[in-house]
Amino acid sequence: MIDFYGFYGPWPYWNSPHTAPSRMLQLMAKNGIEQAVICHTGAIFDDWDKANNEALAAAQADHRLIPFVCLNPVISGEQMVAVMKTYKQRGCRGIRLYPQHHHYRLSEPVAETMLATAEQLGLPVVLSVRIIMQWGLPTLDTGEISAAVRKFPKVQFVLSGTNYGESRWLYELMDSAPNVSAEISAMEGFRAVQEVVARFGAKRILFGAGTPLQYPACNVAKMNVTQLSADDREAIASGNARRLMGLL
Amino acid sequence: MTAAALAAPPARAAQSFSNIIDAHAHVGAMSPMGVRDVSFDRFLEAADQCGISRMCISSIGSTMYDADEGNRFTRELAQKHPDRLIPFASVPYAQLGQKGLDAIERAVESWGFRGIGEIMTDHSDPLDHPYWVAVLEKAAQYKIPVLVHANSGPCARAAQQVPEATILLAHIGTGLGEFQAEWVDAILMAKSHPNVYLEICTSILADGMIEDAVSAVGAGRVIFGTDSPLLDPSVQLAKITSAEIPEDDKIRILSTNMHRILNL
Numbered sequence: 001m002i003d004f005y006g007f008y009g010p011w012p013y014w015n016s017p018h019t020a021p022s023r024m025l026q027l028m029a030k031n032g033i034e035q036a037v038i039c040h041t042g043a044i045f046d047d048w049d050k051a052n053n054e055a056l057a058a059a060q061a062d063h064r065l066i067p068f069v070c071l072n073p074v075i076s077g078e079q080m081v082a083v084m085k086t087y088k089q090r091g092c093r094g095i096r097l098y099p100q101h102h103h104y105r106l107s108e109p110v111a112e113t114m115l116a117t118a119e120q121l122g123l124p125v126v127l128s129v130r131i132i133m134q135w136g137l138p139t140l141d142t143g144e145i146s147a148a149v150r151k152f153p154k155v156q157f158v159l160s161g162t163n164y165g166e167s168r169w170l171y172e173l174m175d176s177a178p179n180v181s182a183e184i185s186a187m188e189g190f191r192a193v194q195e196v197v198a199r200f201g202a203k204r205i206l207f208g209a210g211t212p213l214q215y216p217a218c219n220v221a222k223m224n225v226t227q228l229s230a231d232d233r234e235a236i237a238s239g240n241a242r243r244l245m246g247l248l
Numbered sequence: 249m250t251a252a253a254l255a256a257p258p259a260r261a262a263q264s265f266s267n268i269i270d271a272h273a274h275v276g277a278m279s280p281m282g283v284r285d286v287s288f289d290r291f292l293e294a295a296d297q298c299g300i301s302r303m304c305i306s307s308i309g310s311t312m313y314d315a316d317e318g319n320r321f322t323r324e325l326a327q328k329h330p331d332r333l334i335p336f337a338s339v340p341y342a343q344l345g346q347k348g349l350d351a352i353e354r355a356v357e358s359w360g361f362r363g364i365g366e367i368m369t370d371h372s373d374p375l376d377h378p379y380w381v382a383v384l385e386k387a388a389q390y391k392i393p394v395l396v397h398a399n400s401g402p403c404a405r406a407a408q409q410v411p412e413a414t415i416l417l418a419h420i421g422t423g424l425g426e427f428q429a430e431w432v433d434a435i436l437m438a439k440s441h442p443n444v445y446l447e448i449c450t451s452i453l454a455d456g457m458i459e460d461a462v463s464a465v466g467a468g469r470v471i472f473g474t475d476s477p478l479l480d481p482s483v484q485l486a487k488i489t490s491a492e493i494p495e496d497d498k499i500r501i502l503s504t505n506m507h508r509i510l511n512l
Contacts, residue, residue: 014429017456027455031490133451135425163451164283164478188451190286190294190477214453217490221482225297 002238003028003216005126005160005185005208006036008055008065012045013137018212025064031216033209035064037241039096043070044131049083056090066245068094068126072102077113084117093245094124094158098131100138106148115148119155124244126183128161132210133186142169149177156244158182158206164189167196174200181240183208185219193226193236202232206240265489265499268300269334269506270481272366272395272418272449272473275325276307276318286477288325292332298481300474302334304363304395304506310338311368315351323359334510336363336395341370344379349386356390362510363387365395366418371426374402381409388412393509395447395473399424400437407441414509415443416471419450420461431457435464442469445505449473449484458491458501467497471505 010019018027019041028036038059042051052069059067069087073080084095095118099106106115106127118125127145130137140161146169149157159182162170167189174180184193185208197205209219223237242248273295278285295303305325310318319337326335337355339348355361364387369375375384375398384406387394393414396403400421407415421434431452438444438461446461446469461470472488474481488501506512 014432014454015456015460016454017459133453134428135423135452136428136430164281167283185453186451188453188479188483189283190480191290192480195284210453212455215455215457215487215490217486218453218483221486222480225294225480225482 001033001207002066002241003033003036003209003211004158004183004206004241006038006211007041007213008038008058009041009051011041011213013134016213021058024212025062027212027216028064031209031220033211033216035066036211037066037068037094037245039068039070043072044098044101048072052087053090056087056092059091066093067091068096070096070098071114073104073108073110073114077110080110080114081117084114084121088121088123092123093247094126096126096128098128098140099144100140101131106144112151115152115155119152122246124156124158126158126160129159129166130161130186132161132213133163133188142166146173149173149180153177153179155179156181158244160208161186163187164192167192171196171199174204180204181206181244184222185210185214187222191225193222197226197228197232197236202228202235203240205236207237265299265502266301267503267507268298268472269503270295270300270303270474270476271416271471271506272447273303273305273476274308274366274478275305276309276321278308278478280308280312281478283478291477294476294481295332298485300481302332303476304334304336306336306338306366306395310340311366312340315339315343315348316354319351319355319359319361323355323361334363335359335361336365337361338365338367339383341368341373344383348379349382352383352386356392363393363395365393365416367394367396369396369398369402371424374398376402376405376409381406384410384413384415387414397423399426399430400434403434403444404437404441407444411443413443414445416445416447418447418473419475420446420448420457422450422452429454432460435461438469439464445469445471445509447471447473448487448501449475449479451479453483453487458487459493462491462493462497467493467500468505470501472502
């Protein structure tokens, strides 16, 4: 199983007990998670380029970690293209953007350059309504997300941080935008995974747990109560993630 | 995850626990919360899958619309399923005062309700408002618990005003979006207010939340709840079963604490 929405590094909002790499790996093993897609929290809350390079190095050293980078558009578009190409050469498998934390809009020229470059490099892009499920954290405007995924129909977007309050919006967007998938780490509603799979099939849903910031067992439980064929279960647990990241 | 683990039956983690009580569940229309309605049969089926024996229920109608109508609906369901449902009486803010107290009195004295709540407070009508304090006094008078959706500041002040009340702080103090880690503040508050119990259901899955609560107030004041059928009970159960706490503490949280509080 692949946690498509893992993190790496310290957490600034509250004490989180398993953020040390060795403890995170223990937590993954305890919950049957074989690999985690990681984004370094330092890339969101501190020196983004330094933290991204640390994540890339950590993943090179341990195959259980799959590196995504978080981009912060504080450089020119031209510079950003060069940075993204370097990340890709170093093993980066995708991009996470947190405009709500980095104070920009997805419609800005440099953000659109990032999305266009992601398309060119074949990197999936994760956009999160909230970084993890916590009501008090900054949120990304859903209208802004909708506009971005429609403007870049060849980019594979994975939406994250959606709870029951965003489900209608998410469903309408997925209805009209086949380049959108969703990960489950913030879907807390009653049988929410069953509902989204029934509507869109298993191919556009990814297991995510928010390891190590969230209890992984809670998201494993969502999988266990969802009625799925063996093939669909495998697709959600890891196959879809591998396909999006080009790991097949 | 291995194929064997993926094939595990849904409630596997709960099989070693028995007599689980869900201290926070709802019946009636969920659509006022902006979500799809869930049939009562599906609600029961989900509880069964988790190994939950009994659920403390209040109707969404009684918490948000009309006390008597909602409590009457709760009563009807509890009468049909006396071995599974434990009725709690609630009252919306607009009906507080004597009308609300009368509704609670009727539900408890005439209909045999075993608790009060969930009562929904907000920044504009906090738990230490005299109307809500009167509800806490009623709970203390009847020696029954009161489940409150509140933030920790007003809860602390109300708990001090009515120290005889057994206050179950719903969602471990989260849900009003007041700041970034509301449960951290709620745990600290409960530490110094012995009549406050931390009921754990929330969309927030922060690793360490349960361990921190048990460390601060002891497992005897941590309570299992689900908010089903708004939230998925399996997710809330996994917080307890996977927490790094002794098995005896898990039993207290899932079962014995509420048996004690409800005098079952």
